[in-house]
Amino acid sequence: MSNQLTGYQDDNQTITLSFASSKDLILKVLTNEIIQVFQDHGCPTNSYAIEGNKQRKTNYTVENKGDHIEVRTGALIVKAYDDAKLDVYDADGNPLVLDYRGKREPLPTDMDDEHRKTVMSEGHAVHAKANPDNVNFEVIKSLAKDEVFYGLGGKTGFLNKRGYEYDNWNSDVPVLHNETETHLYKSIPVMYGLKNGHPYGLFFDDTYKSHFDLGKESDNYYYYSAVGGNVDYYILGGHTLKDVVANYTYLTGVVPLPQKWMLGYQQSRWGYSTSDQRVESIADGFAEHNLPIDVIHLDIDYMYGYRDFTWDTTKYKDPKAFVQKMKQRGIRLMPILDAGVKVDDKYDIYKEGMEKGYFVTNPDGSVYVGSVWPGDSVFPDFGNEDVRKWWAKHVKFFADMGVCGVWNDMDEPANFRAKGQLPDDLVFHDGVNISTHAKMHNVFGHLQAQATYEGMKQATRKRPYIITRAAYAGTQKYSTVWTGDNTAVWSHLQLAIPQLNGLGLSGFAFAGTDIGGFQEDTTPELLTRWIEASLLVPLFRNHSILGSRYQEPWAFDKQTLDIYRKYLNLRYRFIPYLYDQFRHETESGLPVMRPLVLNYPDDQETRNLNDEYMIGTNILVAPIVNQGATKRLVYLPAGNWIDFWNHAEYSGQQYIMADAPIDKLPLFVKANTVLPWGNKVMHVSDNPEKVMTFRLFGECGSTKHYQDNGQDFKYQQGEFNEYYVEVTEDGHVAVKLTKHGYKPTYEKIYVETDRSRYEFTYHADTDEYELVNER
Ligand code: GLC
Secondary structure, X not given: OOOOEEEEEEEOOEEEEEEOOOXXXXXXXXXXXXXXXXXXXXXXXXXXXXXXXXXXXXXXXEEEOOOOEEEEOOOEEEEEEHHHEEEEEEOOOOEEEEEOOOOOOOOOOOOOHHHHHHHHHOOOOOOOOOOHHHOOEEEEEEOXXXXXXXXXXXXXXXOOOOOOEEEEOOOOOOOOOOOOOOOOOEEOOEEEEEEOOEEXXXXXXXXXXXXXXXXXXXXXXXXXXXXXXOEEEEEEOOOOHHHHHHHHHHHHOOOOOOOHHHHOOEEOOOOHHHOHHHHHHHHHHHHHOOOOOXXXXXXXXXXOOOOOOOOOOOOOOOHHHHHHHHHHOOOEEEEEEEOOEEOOOOOHHHHHHHHHOOEOEOOOOOEOOEEEOOEEEEOEOOOOHHHHHHHHHHHHHHHHXXXXXXXXXXXXXXXXXXXXXXXXXXEEEEOOEEEEHHHHHHHHHHHHHHHHHHHHHHHHOEOOOEEEOOEEOOHHHOOEEEOOOOEOOHHHHHHHHHHHHHHHHOOOOOEEOEEOOOEOOOOHHHHHHHHHHOOOOOOOEEOOOOOOOOOOOOOOOHHHHHHHHHHHHHHHHHHHHHHHHHHHHHHHOOOOEEOHHHHOOOOHHHOOOOOOEEEOOOEEEOOOOOOOOOEEEEEXXXXXXXXXXXXXXXXXXXXXXXXXXXXXOOEEEEOOEEEEEOOOOOOOOOOOOOEEEEXXXXXXXXXXXXXXXXXXXXXXXXXXXXXXXXXXXXXXXEEEEEEEXXXXXXXXXXEEOOOOEEEEEEEOOOOEEEEEEEO
């Protein structure tokens, strides 16, 4: 019997649909291009991803069309039918998201217990098929033949997620991250689709464990299911895929403008922080080998027995003085901070947290004791606002030490007991409500990042630098991310590109991988190709595990060192460009690093392109990701493209064969691009730059360039400058200061074309640039 749609109520952009035998479905028109679908399953409705009221006054209509109710905005049409079925179209009537009405086609489960044992006796993993008993609800949508999927944060596998299944359950995954791993450290339940070329997005705002099957089970449908929470998802529309992505970041927030030096090179290894001498020896290595660097990361050994907010003074004579000394050498230090707090009656953080009842408990009220690096450990109940404030207060310890940020780790949270997790029934706060680990697990890292961000912001008044391994949708507002414990294998260099592109599409514009690979021994060739591939990846950090082969740039031969240096130097040239891109990201909500499909969604060739990425709209990077390769096919999309190295020009919409000997990264600039070109430096300075260069690729072009103090929030009060640099078709070159809100300006600006170099001087009296020389 069908579950009849019996009527609706329309109240100020909220349309409540009633059904004969199921709960109401609520459609909330947030904007012209965003409609929320909600069905109450008895859970509190606070969102951890979305902050503030995102509803805008929007024109819409609701009409009874006989067999369905139709809700229409200027961009989306939602048709609601019996059985609570919804179909969504764009304003031109193109189907975007249609509820599936056919039969399910489950994958075979033809294994009895005896066969299971036999299969496992050879050591094969036998995965349980998705267990329907645990599922609280499913949302099943029909799949078109050509439909492709993107997003989902930093999952394994390829750019196009069609044909794969994924789980959302933050987990410490110390094994090889290949496409059979359905979940890693982050849960970002947003997916984008192109259906017959028409873009849409779905964001499922539910922190409980959830599952996506994107056409693995059947070619006829895809589905999302969750073990708890409410049916609570957002239909994201827009003319282009970019609009859809921007709608997602409109909801969940953008990456705030970073401090400029965060874009510099960073070196890390588990093992450096065992003493101040060891850290200093790394800094010496960079100086000796003439390598630029901004940050050295301190892994867990700087602490007293892995106790959070401590610094072992038997290993560091005077930590604060040491941090200062390194800063004077131009190097900032970034300490790690773990989620688990050591059980130790003599340790103030533990004592204070116990007294205040700030750690998560068993259902019987006793504090849960798991195990992390310090042995027996307890876990802060970050769902409680008081706990976040307490944590933020302690984060001042790092600010007082003068370190540059905080690197949050093991915040899934990881546990060395109970199969790597905390038990589902542990008691957490969910704001003012009492809740369980099952609900709060996926936002543990998010809330720890939020507390850490707030703590650093209050204590330093600078733009905080936080890195986290675990995240939920929206964590990008507080923290950058890295992709966790990858491995020094070629398949992980290959994975880096779709993984970072997926993160970018999912709001995480500031992300990176462990360059060289974290686990296992890298090779000179792999390290070389990895640093090349990462040239324009926002988070630019080499990190490795204790006991693996060293992977500092000088750990191998002269060739490896020379090539590594070449790419570090090149990176610093690109920092003003990357900084401009971040400024743009904060305004547009679009990622800095992105797959070609975001810029060229109508071009079929871009839809499964796993081994290229773009920075903004004008730079295309096509790294070598295969051992031994010295050539590769590069797909160039529409437009003309200039080879960065020799300025050869190619027309787009074709594959070209690019030569890539070991020292060459295939890199292309869109014709008629003006690129800001940083000075050659060893570190990003806190002092304003006096000189800036702009390089023209092509015949003519223009750019808007952004400048501020690169550190604090004064730009939000208008303390920033904007420059407009233009080379016209007839060869006229102009430099204009279009906004002067930050006092220092460049004293000299050079504009370089293929033929000439133009020199401009700033005149304070007129606030203008004058062309003083051309050669
Ligand atoms: C985790 C982190 C890794 C770190 C190690 C020791 O494995 O992912 O980056 O080096 O812990 O702290």
